[in-house]
Amino acid sequence: MPKTRRSPPAGSRERAQADLASLCRRVRELRRRAALAALCGAACHAAADAEECLAGIDAELPGLLTTSEL
Numbered sequence: 001m002p003k004t005r006r007s008p009p010a011g012s013r014e015r016a017q018a019d020l021a022s023l024c025r026r027v028r029e030l031r032r033r034a035a036l037a038a039l040c041g042a043a044c045h046a047a048a049d050a051e052e053c054l055a056g057i058d059a060e061l062p063g064l065l066t067t068s069e070l
Contacts, residue, residue: 008014
């Protein structure tokens with residue numbers, strides 16, 4: 001029969017260390033998720049800025065190449 005892992009008893013030093021380790025893992029995960037959201041947010045803003053710049057270009061200007069000509 002496989003051994004089951006038991007939690008240290010409440011109030012023990014081992015339990016406090018286990019709780020701290022668990023909290024540290026959760027904080028690292030939150031930091032990782034926040035970094036991903038910030039990256040996505042920055043990419044979204046950059047795309048919006050690019051769209052705004054492109055919207056100001058008149059596609060009928062002479063000399064502009066079509067996509068197939070590029």
